[in-house]
Amino acid sequence: MNNTTININSLVRENILKLQPYISFRDHNEFNTPTFLDANESPFGECNRYPDSTQKILKNKLADLKNVSPKQIAVGNGSDELIDLIIKIFCEPKKDSILMMNPSFAMYGFYATINENKVLQINLDENFEIVKDDFLKITQENSPKVFFLCSPNNPTGNSTEDIEFYLQNFNGIVVVDEAYIEFSGKKSSLELLDQYPNLIVLQTFSKAWGIAGARVGMAYASEEIIKLINTVKAPYNVNVLSQELILNSLNENKLEENVNKILAERAWLQDQLKTIDCIEKVFPTDANFFLIKMKNVSNVYEQMLKQEILTSRRDPAISGCIRINIGNRQENEKLVNLLQNVIL
Ligand SMILES: *Cc1c(COP(=O)(O)O)cnc(C)c1O
Numbered sequence: 001m002n003n004t005t006i007n008i009n010s011l012v013r014e015n016i017l018k019l020q021p022y023i024s025f026r027d028h029n030e031f032n033t034p035t036f037l038d039a040n041e042s043p044f045g046e047c048n049r050y051p052d053s054t055q056k057i058l059k060n061k062l063a064d065l066k067n068v069s070p071k072q073i074a075v076g077n078g079s080d081e082l083i084d085l086i087i088k089i090f091c092e093p094k095k096d097s098i099l100m101m102n103p104s105f106a107m108y109g110f111y112a113t114i115n116e117n118k119v120l121q122i123n124l125d126e127n128f129e130i131v132k133d134d135f136l137k138i139t140q141e142n143s144p145k146v147f148f149l150c151s152p153n154n155p156t157g158n159s160t161e162d163i164e165f166y167l168q169n170f171n172g173i174v175v176v177d178e179a180y181i182e183f184s185g186k187k188s189s190l191e192l193l194d195q196y197p198n199l200i201v202l203q204t205f206s207k208a209w210g211i212a213g214a215r216v217g218m219a220y221a222s223e224e225i226i227k228l229i230n231t232v233k234a235p236y237n238v239n240v241l242s243q244e245l246i247l248n249s250l251n252e253n254k255l256e257e258n259v260n261k262i263l264a265e266r267a268w269l270q271d272q273l274k275t276i277d278c279i280e281k282v283f284p285t286d287a288n289f290f291l292i293k294m295k296n297v298s299n300v301y302e303q304m305l306k307q308e309i310l311t312s313r314r315d316p317a318i319s320g321c322i323r324i325n326i327g328n329r330q331e332n333e334k335l336v337n338l339l340q341n342v343i344l
Pocket of ligand 1: 078
């Protein structure tokens with residue numbers, strides 16, 4: 001199969017193909033000293049104007065940073081919104097299905113279920129890797145429309161090698177979710193965009209950038225797909241304050257510094273975890289969290305909770321496991337202390 005010839009329009013729901021986007025006139029024209037009497041806003045107040053629906057300044061900055069065209073970028077209210085929109089664009093309710101890894105990020109299944117699409121899962125092997133034969137079998141038998149490939153994967157922490165294999169062997173849209181890519185030292189799939197018109201790369205400001213509260217995520221894809229996302233999105237989906245906050249962060253450019261701090265803490269915590277009795281296994285990670293297999297997991301989890309240390313329990317879906325993200329040194333020390341003194 002050669003997906004460089006894939007016809008995107010043939011994958012899109014008919015009602016979406018016919019949909020006319022809502023165009024904000026002011027956002028699509030240039031003015032010198034405009035008097036805004038067009039949107040029923042108040043002339044008073046500090047945040048009285050609607051945000052730029054095209055997120056132009058933000059996209060231009062991101063385009064420079066990522067070496068893509070602004071027309072290859074859609075910005076969402078978190079990447080969560082983009083996951084929802086991608087499903088709505090390509091998956092006919094009650095008819096089409098999505099494919100995801102198991103275990104992986106729950107929101108793919110959540111939004112697919114809301115849209116009444118079947119959720120197909122590929123069970124990962126004992127190293128949390130995809131078995132390629134299983135992938136080929138499930139795609140041939142069910143023809144899912146969208147494949148969500150999370151790399152590094154949440155909650156397992158590992159990255160998928162050979163992403164091109166999945167792009168070449170999938171007759172639909174492949175979404176590579178790179179929420180944790182900055183921690184991985186691995187190459188982004190952004191460089192594959194020009195080769196694969198069916199590729200969407202998701203990134204976010206919520207993790208390595210440290211701006212989860214602003215709710216801003218990006219989809220990078222072919223112009224054709226980005227146009228579709230821009231057509232179905234709520235016009236003012238990213239608010240003024242968030243756009244400003246993100247632009248400030250891009251200008252400050254503290255990403256590398258933040259990532260290095262987390263990576264140093266990750267190394268420190270990994271060393272500490274090796275010495276703890278109640279831990280059976282710490283899985284290798286490319287992200288800002290560890291998946292950890294515990295002895296007597298309920299017991300350990302409850303004791304953490306009593307000390308108000310909140311972690312993400314993955315047992316029983318992933319037997320015996322808890323996902324714990326890297327905190328600051330004080331938080332990590334508190335965690336290590338507790339784990340050292342757990343009563344099994
Ligand atoms: C945290 C996370 C996101 C980020 O979602 P936002 O809506 O951008 O905060 C996306 N995908 C995965 C796999 C995640 O773990």
